[in-house]
Amino acid sequence: MIHAPLTTTSVLDESTDVISMVAAPWAAVVIATSIPYRFLQALFVDRLIEVGGEASHYGRLLGTTANFAIAAFVLSLWGRAVFARACRLAAARGSAPGREAWRVPAVAFTSYLFTGTLAELIFYATIFTGVGTLVAAIVGGLAIGTMELNERASISATIRLIARYGRELRVLSALTIVFACAMFISLINVAATFGLGMWLSDVFLGADLSRWKILFSGNNRRFVLATIAGAWIALEPFWIAANVMLVRKAGAAETGEDLKVWFEELRQS
Amino acid sequence: MACAKPLCQECATQWDGIWHCAKCLAAKRGASDVRSNFAGWLTLVIGSLILLYLSAQMMVWAGALLSGLF
Numbered sequence: 001m002i003h004a005p006l007t008t009t010s011v012l013d014e015s016t017d018v019i020s021m022v023a024a025p026w027a028a029v030v031i032a033t034s035i036p037y038r039f040l041q042a043l044f045v046d047r048l049i050e051v052g053g054e055a056s057h058y059g060r061l062l063g064t065t066a067n068f069a070i071a072a073f074v075l076s077l078w079g080r081a082v083f084a085r086a087c088r089l090a091a092a093r094g095s096a097p098g099r100e101a102w103r104v105p106a107v108a109f110t111s112y113l114f115t116g117t118l119a120e121l122i123f124y125a126t127i128f129t130g131v132g133t134l135v136a137a138i139v140g141g142l143a144i145g146t147m148e149l150n151e152r153a154s155i156s157a158t159i160r161l162i163a164r165y166g167r168e169l170r171v172l173s174a175l176t177i178v179f180a181c182a183m184f185i186s187l188i189n190v191a192a193t194f195g196l197g198m199w200l201s202d203v204f205l206g207a208d209l210s211r212w213k214i215l216f217s218g219n220n221r222r223f224v225l226a227t228i229a230g231a232w233i234a235l236e237p238f239w240i241a242a243n244v245m246l247v248r249k250a251g252a253a254e255t256g257e258d259l260k261v262w263f264e265e266l267r268q269s
Numbered sequence: 270m271a272c273a274k275p276l277c278q279e280c281a282t283q284w285d286g287i288w289h290c291a292k293c294l295a296a297k298r299g300a301s302d303v304r305s306n307f308a309g310w311l312t313l314v315i316g317s318l319i320l321l322y323l324s325a326q327m328m329v330w331a332g333a334l335l336s337g338l339f
Contacts, residue, residue, distance in 0.1 A: 048332045055333040066328040070321055110313050117320040124327040127335070153309035155316050 006249045008174040014249070015241040018087050021096045026086040027237040033079025034236055036072035038229035044069055046225055077116045080240055081109050084144050087244040111150035111158040115143035137176045142166060144240050145247035168250050175246065179239055186231040194227070 019027070044065045051058045081104045089097035119140030126132020139162060146161040166172070194216050201207045216223055272293055281288040 044328065044332065048336045051336065052339075053337055055336040059329065059333075062329045062332060063325070066325045066332075069328065070325040073324070074321070110310070110317065113317045114313055114320065117317055117324055121320055121324045121327055124324060124331045127331045153306060153313045155309075155312050157309075158313075 006168065006171060006246070008171050008178065011171065011175065011242055011246045011249060012178065014091070015087075015238065015245040018090050018245060019237060019241050021090040021094075022083070022086045022101075022241075023237070026083050026097075026101060029086075030079045030083040030237050030240065031233055034076045034233050037069060037076040038233050039226065040065065040069035040072050042222075042225040042229040046222055049221060073117075073120065074113065077113055078104075078109065080116070080144055080236070081112055081147060083237060084147055084240050084244050087241045088148055088248065091245065091248055105148070107153050108148050108150050110153060112143055112147040114155060115146075115158055115162060116140065119143055134173070134176055137179075138166070138169075138172045141172065141175070141239065141243040142247070145243035149247070149251075165247050165250055168246065171246060171250075175242055179235065179242070182235055182238070183231060186235045187227060190227050190230045190234060194223075 044062070047058075047062060047065055048055060051061070055062065082101055085104050085108075086097050086101035089101060119136050122139060123133060123136035126136060142162045142165050146158075146165055149161055150158050198209055198212060198216060202209055214220065218224060272290060274290060276288075276290050281290060282294055
């Protein structure tokens with residue numbers, strides 16, 4: 001399934017093909033495992049806003065929430081790993097994978113646990129800077145993209161893999177910017193879904209929604225945070241598929257596999 | 270050669286500048302694999318645990334710093 005040279009649009013096109021094959025049921029796995037982490041992150045931010053400038057006096061409260069969030073993060077990494085494997089299998093075979101998608105190799109998952117957490121650490125450490133967040137997004141994307149290429153348990157090998165595929169910086173940066181824009185669109189869609197649900201309940205069920213209208217409004221901080229978390233959860237399968245396809249295409253160009261496939265397609269036509 | 274058996278050029282293989290017979294070479298490769306793999310697993314798991322701990326700490330630190338600014 002390597003049809004076009006490595007460009008941002010070809011990566012996005014081919015990741016859409018892969019997602020249409022693996023969405024049911026594998027997208028549900030990544031969404032279900034991401035929900036606890038994203039909502040705990042939202043809870044953390046909510047508590048942070050609540051305590052405001054006195055945050056340094058609430059170390060235990062914030063620390064406990066952060067610890068729960070990081071525990072949920074490990075679960076979300078596993079969900080992402082299963083989905084990435086499903087994408088890789090679908091791209092290789094051209095059909096939806098079966099139960100074998102669950103069998104993520106231990107070395108691949110442990111390597112991803114390391115690199116995925118490294119990306120998260122970079123994100124929190126550089127949250128004040130725009131460039132740092134971009135670097136964290138790129139490292140996180142490459143971590144999931146290269147996950148299954150890890151054959152030996154080694155920190156240096158897994159970092160080298162990321163550095164090797166990090167040479168496609170132009171496409172990686174473009175993908176990150178595309179997904180940053182997609183985040184806003186996803187946010188609007190999630191918020192609109194709540195609005196539509198309210199409107200349908202009002203029109204068809206005649207329900208009294210005066211209380212719900214206050215809860216589902218932009219004035220409710222918790223609703224806004226939950227909507228942001230929901231928007232990112234909805235986008236996550238696309239982000240993972242795009243990175244898996246990018247690494248696959250970059251690797252194919254490096255080894256000449258793309259030329260072999262192209263020649264085979266020419267011979268068959 | 271570790272076993273000190275006399276071998277012809279065709280039966281010996283050079284590794285790191287030293288000639289080995291097939292048996293000695295297999296034992297050497299096996300031993301080095303087990304050792305390096307165990308070390309790799311250990312560093313990877315410990316490294317991941319350290320990073321997870323640091324991430325939780327960094328999350329609180331960055332959050333507290335950010336909320337202090339506003």
